[in-house]
Every structure is written in structure tokens, then in C-alpha cells.
Amino acid sequence: MSTSNVERVANATPVLVRNQELAAANYLAFEADRVLAVNLMSAPGAGKTSVLEATLRALGGKRRAGVIEGDLETTRDADRILALGIPAHQINTGTVCHLDARMVSRALEQFPVGGFDVLFIENVGNLVCPAEFDLGERLRVMVFSVTEGADKPKKYPLMFHRSHAVLLNKIDLLPYCGVSLEELTRNVREVNPDAAIFPVSCRTGEGIAEWVSWLDAQIPGE
Amino acid sequence: MSTSNVERVANATPVLVRNQELAAANYLAFEADRVLAVNLMSAPGAGKTSVLEATLRALGGKRRAGVIEGDLETTRDADRILALGIPAHQINTGTVCHLDARMVSRALEQFPVGGFDVLFIENVGNLVCPAEFDLGERLRVMVFSVTEGADKPKKYPLMFHRSHAVLLNKIDLLPYCGVSLEELTRNVREVNPDAAIFPVSCRTGEGIAEWVSWLDAQIPGE
Numbered sequence: 001m002s003t004s005n006v007e008r009v010a011n012a013t014p015v016l017v018r019n020q021e022l023a024a025a026n027y028l029a030f031e032a033d034r035v036l037a038v039n040l041m042s043a044p045g046a047g048k049t050s051v052l053e054a055t056l057r058a059l060g061g062k063r064r065a066g067v068i069e070g071d072l073e074t075t076r077d078a079d080r081i082l083a084l085g086i087p088a089h090q091i092n093t094g095t096v097c098h099l100d101a102r103m104v105s106r107a108l109e110q111f112p113v114g115g116f117d118v119l120f121i122e123n124v125g126n127l128v129c130p131a132e133f134d135l136g137e138r139l140r141v142m143v144f145s146v147t148e149g150a151d152k153p154k155k156y157p158l159m160f161h162r163s164h165a166v167l168l169n170k171i172d173l174l175p176y177c178g179v180s181l182e183e184l185t186r187n188v189r190e191v192n193p194d195a196a197i198f199p200v201s202c203r204t205g206e207g208i209a210e211w212v213s214w215l216d217a218q219i220p221g222e
Numbered sequence: 223m224s225t226s227n228v229e230r231v232a233n234a235t236p237v238l239v240r241n242q243e244l245a246a247a248n249y250l251a252f253e254a255d256r257v258l259a260v261n262l263m264s265a266p267g268a269g270k271t272s273v274l275e276a277t278l279r280a281l282g283g284k285r286r287a288g289v290i291e292g293d294l295e296t297t298r299d300a301d302r303i304l305a306l307g308i309p310a311h312q313i314n315t316g317t318v319c320h321l322d323a324r325m326v327s328r329a330l331e332q333f334p335v336g337g338f339d340v341l342f343i344e345n346v347g348n349l350v351c352p353a354e355f356d357l358g359e360r361l362r363v364m365v366f367s368v369t370e371g372a373d374k375p376k377k378y379p380l381m382f383h384r385s386h387a388v389l390l391n392k393i394d395l396l397p398y399c400g401v402s403l404e405e406l407t408r409n410v411r412e413v414n415p416d417a418a419i420f421p422v423s424c425r426t427g428e429g430i431a432e433w434v435s436w437l438d439a440q441i442p443g444e
Contacts, residue, residue: 097319126348170369
């Protein structure tokens, strides 16, 4: 670790410690409400909102779901979720490249989540910083587009390493983008041997049932 | 702008001001050396290194080029450039999600750039923070993968807004990913009417000659 990096970590620590305290409070609130909070992360355009739409459709009337959307600007993603008849709340971060526990804590004041079985928190599209800021979630789920290349788990290891499930999305594009699913899966395994890995396509629906079945099993019983 | 965002900008300002001072020093050093410094930015996996490889091949022996690579971990990108016989220097940022002017300034101590006509500085893959930290570059060039979706210029406006050129990469995948190049181009124009826009494919080579011709015209004469 270089000197500048040591300096940076030292400077950043109070911010991260304070975030952990707020995240712990959110976590306890979610547990008290018996709602499964899922922090959904990815690089921009990997398909988080499309995965969410497919997941909400597949959960159907079986589970009560709510969504908190994080974006720098616009309410497009919340609008897409509301169009499905699912309650959604938009956080606009302005220039901040990730959600943090305080933003979620403030959102919860306006958006009560006690009636949900599962709360999806869609993070800002960014493959780096969201992985450093816990929100109080019980599950971290990452969407990775296979078109981004098989080498990315090694180049951006933290999010892969910290995710409970990794969805390898856009597999319908595999024949056209020259990426090996085997190599990509091997690279994910290398930085995270424990993650559940689901190759999926939101366009064809392939793999969505397997992912949703895994997710459903994580939701606390009555 | 929300309160938390106002607070954040106030806290961030000294960091950004200090960065601007160091960036200005880098800028003057590049100008004194008559080297065109290009800050190459994109989300992860949009194809910065592939664009760079195609660009270096197209510039051929005509221009002397050097490359500074920024990555969290690994020297894969620098290795790809060195394999082309082009001088390259790797910066590993550890957990930092963008290059800053200080990192570049330190790299220049070990990697003299006076003999180059053009210096490419490949930033960390991130669609947000790199756009906030100037490195001393004269040109900001952004690579955007069409597979990331036509709505992204509106959701992540800053990098699009600040770029002198926007390369819309992977256009060979357009028939398969349901993205409209017209809509994407319109959305880029909306946040940046002045940017030069180049639809390209590193796999087929389409559009690379137009981009390289534009770039070549920016290199200072003898």
C-alpha cells in the first residue's frame, strides 16, 4: 500500500466508522420490521433496474416488496418500478457516487418499510465505492454485465468479494461479445468462493427463476 | 440541492481546490514539454484499453505516444500497452475510485513524458468521480459502451458534459442490445452540445480512423 493510500485510508476511516454506526442502526430497524433488505449494486448500465423488474414480476403477489432507488439525477428508475405497481422511493445523490447509511436512514423517515417482506435498495451505478458503504442490508447482491469483460473481478475485487450473490447478466450477448462465461465465473470464484452465482438474461428470462428461488429462500418466515 | 449534498460539497471543496492546484502544475509541465495529455475515462469494461490499443496502432510510427494506466489493482492494462511496444507506467490506486492530480504528478517523477507527442492517461473505470478530478490534461475523452443504455448521459451527466470527445463503443453489438444510437447521441448532445461524438467498434475497427484523425489534429505541431 503506497503512502498516499495509507493517508487516504486514515482520512477515510472516520467517515467509514460513522457510516458503520448508522448502517448498524438501519440493520436493527430492518430486523425489527422483519424485512429482508437487499443492497443491489453494479456498474452503470449492467442492468440493476431490469433485474429488479424481472425479480418483482417473478415474486408476484407472493411477497410484498418495496424499492429505494439511488441515482445521481432523475427519477427514471423509481418511475419504472412504480409502473409495476410496486411502492418506490427515489434518493437523488447529486454528485455523490454511492448511497450511504445516512441517506437510507433519511429515506426510511419518509418511506416506512415495515409492511414489506423484502426491500430492494438499488445503489448508484458504480463498481467501486458502493461496496465500501454498508447501508444496513442483510444481503449484498451484485449485477455484472458479461459485456464488461471476464477480467473485471480481478480488477475491481471488492464488490465481488463482498457480495452474497453475483448475477452475471446479459448472457444473451455472450455469442457476440467474445467473453467466456467459464473464465468470468472462475474469476468471480477466485475473489469470492462463497458467492451464489447466477448467469441470467433479463431479455430472454433465462436464469431468473433460479435467482428468485434463491432470494425467496432468504426471506424470513412468518 | 439537498442539505446533505450541500454539506458534502462544502467538505469536498478543499480536496477539489487542492487537486486543481496540482492539476494546473501538471498542465503547465505538459505544455512546456509540448505533449498532448489526454484523460481517458469510462465506466468499467466500456473498452478504454481496447480503444487505446486501436488508437496506438492507428497512430503507428507517426506519433510518439506514452501511456499512464490507472487501476485499483493488477498491471494487466499496462502489460497490454507494453505488449504493443509503447512505454507505459502503471498507477495502482488500491481502493481509490479515480486518479487525482497528485498521483499523476508522482508518476511523472518516475516516467518522464518529454519525448512524447501524446500522453494517454487511462483513468480508473468509473462513470462518476474521475470527471471531478482534473489531472492536468488538455483533452478529456470518454468511452461509453452502447450496451450500457441510451439513458446514461442523463443519469450520469457530469462526465459526458465535461468531455471534449465521446466515443460510443461496441456499436457492433447494437443489433443485439436493443439500444438506439440516435437516442443515445441525442442524449449526449443534450448534456454536451460541443462534444465530438464518434461511434466506434474496436472489434470491427469501424469509426476508429475518424476518431484518430480528430485526435491527431489536436496534437501540437513541431
